[in-house]
Amino acid sequence: AYVNKLYQFSKDFVFGTSGYHWISTAFRAFLEQRLEGVIEPNDLAIFNLMVDFRKYLEETDHSNNSEKSTEQWFIFVIENKLFYVLDTSICEINDYVAIGSGGELATGAMAMGATPYEAVEIACKLNKDCGGEIKNINIKSKNVL
Numbered sequence: 758a759y760v761n762k763l764y765q766f767s768k769d770f771v772f773g774t775s776g777y778h779w780i781s782t783a784f785r786a787f788l789e790q791r792l793e794g795v796i797e798p799n800d801l802a803i804f805n806l807m808v809d810f811r812k813y814l815e816e817t818d819h820s821n822n823s824e825k826s827t828e829q830w831f832i833f834v835i836e837n838k839l840f841y842v843l844d845t846s847i848c849e850i851n852d853y854v855a856i857g858s859g860g861e862l863a864t865g866a867m868a869m870g871a872t873p874y875e876a877v878e879i880a881c882k883l884n885k886d887c888g889g890e891i892k893n894i895n896i897k898s899k900n901v902l
Contacts, residue, residue: 763892769836770796775857776829780814784829787813798835800847807845830856858886 762774762781766788774781787810796802831842832854839850853873855863859880866876874893881887 766792767795771834773832773856774829775831775860780829783814783817784810784831796833796835798838798840800840800849803833803835803840803842803847804845807842807847811844830860832856855880859884 762778763771764773764781764785765771766785770792772784774784791806791809791813796806828844831840833840833842839854841848841850841854841856853864853867854860855867855873855876859877862880862883863873863876866879867873871879874891877887877891881891
């Protein structure tokens with residue numbers, strides 16, 4: 758079954774995740790408790806957010822989930838800036854990025870001129886672990902979903 762892993766938390770903060778669904782659910786719960794829809798669009802603010810999220814996982818016993826790995830990929834769109842996040846490694850992206858099972862395939866397709874939507878279609882055709890509904894985000898718009 759397809760699981761939605763793309764969320765608009767506020768008008769200026771959208772995030773997508775790839776990895777375990779329980780982590781994306783825990784991250785949403787963490788944000789509801791921690792934020793009032795505001796996060797600064799810089800790597801230090803995101804780093805601090807992710808450190809706090811790790812503490813939240815430990816404190817709420819989410820880290821004892823049957824899936825022991827907590828590795829999770831995120832894409833954050835904050836005030837029209839795009840960030841790739843893996844745990845506490847943060848990188849601002851100036852062109853394009855894709856995450857998940859077909860992330861490298863989709864990123865390669867975009868490097869060769871495919872639109873993001875076409876790139877995900879290509880990744881889904883080439884990787885058996887990809888699939889489901891394709892959602893497209895335009896970060897140049899204030900209404901990003």
